[in-house]
Structure formats: C-alpha cells, structure tokens
Amino acid sequence: MRTRGTRRRTTTAVALAGCAVLALTGTGPAHATPSGRDVLPARDGWASADGGTTGGARADAAHTYTVTTWDQLRSALADDPGAPRIIKVRGILDATAAGCAAFEADGYDFDRYLADYDPAVWGRDRPVSGEQEDLRAASQRNQAAAVKAYVPADTTLVGLGAHAGITGGSLQIENTDNVIVRNLTVESPLDCFPQWDPTDGATGAWNSEYDSMAVTGSTHVWLDHNTFTDGAHPDSSLPSYYGELYQRHDGELDIVRGADLVTASWNVFTDHDKTLMIGNSDSAGATDRGKLRVTLHHNLFRDVTERAPRVRFGKVDAYNNHYVVGAGTAYAYSFGIGMESRLVAEKNAVTLPPGTGAGRILKKWKEAPVTAEGNRVNGRPADLIALHNAEFPDQQLTSGAGWTPTLRTRVDDPRAVPGLVGHRAGAGRLR
Structure with missing residues (x-):
C-alpha cells in the first residue's frame, strides 16, 4: 500500500470541503452534475479520520476521464x-455484454456437469472434483479476468446524471488508499459458473x-449515493437444480x-440476500x-x-439508516453480531x-457486546437488545459496545429518517 502524506491530504480536504458540504446538505440543485472534486467532509465517519478522504480531487486535466464502456x-x-485521477461514468457500462459463452473453457458442458454431480450419482459427502469441475473453475477464472476492475489510490469514480452505472462488473478496491465512489447504480454481477x-x-x-464491490485491505474509502441492486436478475428469477437455488450472486x-x-453514506442496498459483510x-x-x-x-x-451488515472484529457505527422489509422478503436479520465485533446501532428506523x-x-x-439505542420499529421506540433477548432466550446479547462514536456530522431524529433517506439516498440523487 502506498504511504501518503497526512499533512498534504488534510490541507487538500480543508481547501475543497466547501463543495462537499454543499453536496450533502441539500443547498445545491437536485441532480447536480458532479465535478468529481468533492471530498469527504471533516468528521463524516471513520473515513474522515487520520487525514481524511479526498480521492482524485487533485487530478489534473490529463487524468480526468469520461468513460462510456467497461473497457x-x-x-x-x-x-x-x-x-x-477522476473517472466520470456516462451511461451503463456492461462488463458481460458478450455473454457467458465468451468465458467458457473448451469442453465445459453444463448439462454434463449436472449429470456428473447429481447427488444421486455423486452423493453428498464429498466436494465435487474431476474434469467438468476443473473446466467450470477454468471458465470462472476467465470470467473473473474480464469482470473485475481494480481501483487504484487517489481515485474518484463518479456517475454522471441519474442513470450512470455498472452491470456485470465487480469493482475491487484492493490494498490501496484514498478512494471515492459516488452516484453509481451497480447491478450485482451474475456468476456464469457457480460451483455445486x-x-x-x-x-x-x-x-x-x-461481489458488486469489495473493499479489501484498503483505507480511507468513501462510498456515497450509490445504488446496489440485483436489478433485472433477482434471486426469484433464478432456477433451481438438485432442489437448491442456482445462486448466481x-x-x-x-x-x-x-x-x-470506511464511510458508506446515503446508499441504497436492495433486493439481495447476503448484502454487506x-x-x-x-x-x-x-x-x-x-x-x-x-x-x-x-x-x-x-x-x-x-447482512446489513454482518460484523466481525470492527468498530462499526451504524446510525440513521432505514431498514425496510417487504411482506414478500425472505427476511433473516439486519445486524449480525459476530466475532469480537463492537457494533453501535443508534437512531435507525426499521x-x-x-x-x-x-x-x-x-x-x-458470537459473544460480543453491542450498543443499540434510540432506534424505532414501525414508528415506535424499540429496545432492540431487549426485544432480541426476549424472542431468543438462548441467544442473549450483552449491551454496551465499549466505545462512543464521535465522527458524525449530523444525527437526525429517527422519526425523520424514513422520509429523509427515502428521498435522498441512492444514485441520481446528489444535490
């Protein structure tokens, strides 16, 4: 990972903070055309710590791009x-326009795969192996090489207008620093070659x-006003084989x-199973x-x-989010309390x-303390820990995460969160 000067980045953040604050406070016009030079405001979540997050705000004209294709x-x-660099996305970039056949290794045959590994033939007590599994894995590697895009340090990636985004692609923010991604609709990529x-x-x-987007080993990342969705291919549209959903997400x-x-603000996560880990x-x-x-x-x-989110180890501050569960949703949970996590969930609406x-x-x-205060469920105050412990007496949660978040620019009354978030979160709603 490239080490960058904290003093230089802080100075840049102060110099450019005005336009970023304008973008988030709603004083600018709706659906404004983003310049790509907005930076994360001071004290706006964990990504504002230790020098802040400025992305590609210092990019010169030679490193300011407008792209219309995945390539x-x-x-x-x-x-x-x-x-x-600043990269502006115009329209929808399709990473798999050529179709799944373009990635198939010679000799791979899905019908043959289904026949070879049918539980009635293969059983259920050992992982699959053999020619067709090897060819499936090779095909999957071909797809990975085509659909993954690696975002380098000091980059801002921003959608232009209300209809910019990516379908079929996977953004990898890997082992880098200082990245901003804003105003994109990202449709979950479909794996052409799932493994049984x-x-x-x-x-x-x-x-x-x-994953639609993966932040791996990276620091200072701001994800803002994006929409993550299964789009035209929800799980309900997928077939089943061997009696199990043919999961392609x-x-x-x-x-x-x-x-x-990392700070993730004003995004929409919708129509998905395992959402945010x-x-x-x-x-x-x-x-x-x-x-x-x-x-x-x-x-x-x-x-x-x-997984909205499921947390391990981290100090995660989740506040002023809105969780909406429709009547037809196969709902399991929202906040997952995992190994050594220290989750603070405050003033959310459910x-x-x-x-x-x-x-x-x-x-x-796993056994880990959690702070859950000031939340509301269906418009009424709710003690989420007490409600959980009453419903699941053999899975008692302990109150008190042991830390107090301080990096917050605004905290809204949870009664206002459904309307506020419903009108302003997601791609195409930068102001």
Whole structure:
C-alpha cells in the first residue's frame, strides 16, 4: 500500500470541503452534475479520520476521464499508475455484454456437469472434483479476468446524471488508499459458473463469486449515493437444480481483510440476500483486530435478507439508516453480531411487515457486546437488545459496545429518517 502524506491530504480536504458540504446538505440543485472534486467532509465517519478522504480531487486535466464502456473504465483505472485521477461514468457500462459463452473453457458442458454431480450419482459427502469441475473453475477464472476492475489510490469514480452505472462488473478496491465512489447504480454481477458444493449444509448449495464491490485491505474509502441492486436478475428469477437455488450472486458490498476507515453514506442496498459483510472470517483476527472501522449512515436497506451488515472484529457505527422489509422478503436479520465485533446501532428506523418479530433485527453469531439505542420499529421506540433477548432466550446479547462514536456530522431524529433517506439516498440523487 502506498504511504501518503497526512499533512498534504488534510490541507487538500480543508481547501475543497466547501463543495462537499454543499453536496450533502441539500443547498445545491437536485441532480447536480458532479465535478468529481468533492471530498469527504471533516468528521463524516471513520473515513474522515487520520487525514481524511479526498480521492482524485487533485487530478489534473490529463487524468480526468469520461468513460462510456467497461473497457474504457478499466483502461482509465490502469493508466499512469500513481497519478490522482477522476473517472466520470456516462451511461451503463456492461462488463458481460458478450455473454457467458465468451468465458467458457473448451469442453465445459453444463448439462454434463449436472449429470456428473447429481447427488444421486455423486452423493453428498464429498466436494465435487474431476474434469467438468476443473473446466467450470477454468471458465470462472476467465470470467473473473474480464469482470473485475481494480481501483487504484487517489481515485474518484463518479456517475454522471441519474442513470450512470455498472452491470456485470465487480469493482475491487484492493490494498490501496484514498478512494471515492459516488452516484453509481451497480447491478450485482451474475456468476456464469457457480460451483455445486454437496457438503454445504444438510442438502448442499450452489456458491458463486463476484461481489458488486469489495473493499479489501484498503483505507480511507468513501462510498456515497450509490445504488446496489440485483436489478433485472433477482434471486426469484433464478432456477433451481438438485432442489437448491442456482445462486448466481455473491455480496453487494464486502469490507474485509484488514480494510479500515470506511464511510458508506446515503446508499441504497436492495433486493439481495447476503448484502454487506464487514470481516470475512472468524479466524482473521491477526489481520482484522484494530481495523474494520466503518461508518454506515443514511443508507436505505430495502428488501434484503441478511447482512446489513454482518460484523466481525470492527468498530462499526451504524446510525440513521432505514431498514425496510417487504411482506414478500425472505427476511433473516439486519445486524449480525459476530466475532469480537463492537457494533453501535443508534437512531435507525426499521419497518417490518405484520408477523415479523422485532427480535430478529439483531442476530447473535458470537459473544460480543453491542450498543443499540434510540432506534424505532414501525414508528415506535424499540429496545432492540431487549426485544432480541426476549424472542431468543438462548441467544442473549450483552449491551454496551465499549466505545462512543464521535465522527458524525449530523444525527437526525429517527422519526425523520424514513422520509429523509427515502428521498435522498441512492444514485441520481446528489444535490
């Protein structure tokens, strides 16, 4: 990871903070055309700590790009390593326009794969192996090489207008520093070659690759006014094989493997199963302890099944978010309390359908304390920990995360959160 001067970045942040504050306070015009030079305001979540997050605000004209295709985006990301850059996205960039057949390894045959690994033939007590599994894996590697785009340090990636985004692609913010991504609609990439694992659970499962966006080992990342969605391919549109959903989606956003100092604000996460994971493994303490500091504020989580977020190790501040669960959503939980996590969930609003117990909003995976204060469920004050402990007496949660967030620019009354977030969160709503 490139080490960057804290003093220089702080000076830049102060010089440019005015336009960023304007963008977030609503004093500017709706649907403003973003310049790409907005920076994260001071004290706006964990990404504002230790020098702040300025992205590509210092980019010169030679490193300011407007892209209209996936290949152009990848070229702009790779051009002139080390230079600050602003990349403006116009329209929808399709990473898989050529279709799945373009990635197939010679000899791969899905019908043959289904026949070879049918549980009636293969069983359920050992992982799949053999020619077709090897060819599936090779095909998946071909797709990965085509659909992953790596975002370098000192970069701002921003959508132009209300209809800019990416479909089929996976943005990788990996082992870098100082990145801003704003105003993009990111449709979850479809894995063309999911793997069948007969040993996953009691009946086996299909597992896929490619998060919409992954922050891995990176610091100072601001994700703002984006929309994460399954778009035209929700899970309900996918077939089943061997009696299990042919799952072609992975996560919408992962923040993992020592990532740190991240602020996700005014985003929409919608129509997805495993949505947002902070910390990917219980065994990653050596990498993750003292890191995974993430702020989530003024985000809308609509009709998502779980992981909004699921937290391991990190100090996560989640406030003023709105969680909306529709009557047809296969809802599991919102906040996952995992290994050594220190989650603070305050002044959020949750809207649940009739018959869904509010005790399910929190989910205990491991013994870890949590602060949950000032939240409201269906418009009424709710003690989320007490509700959980009453509904799940064998999974008691302990109150008190042991730290108090201080990096907050505004905290709204949770009664105002549904209207505020509903009108202002997501791509196309920069002001």
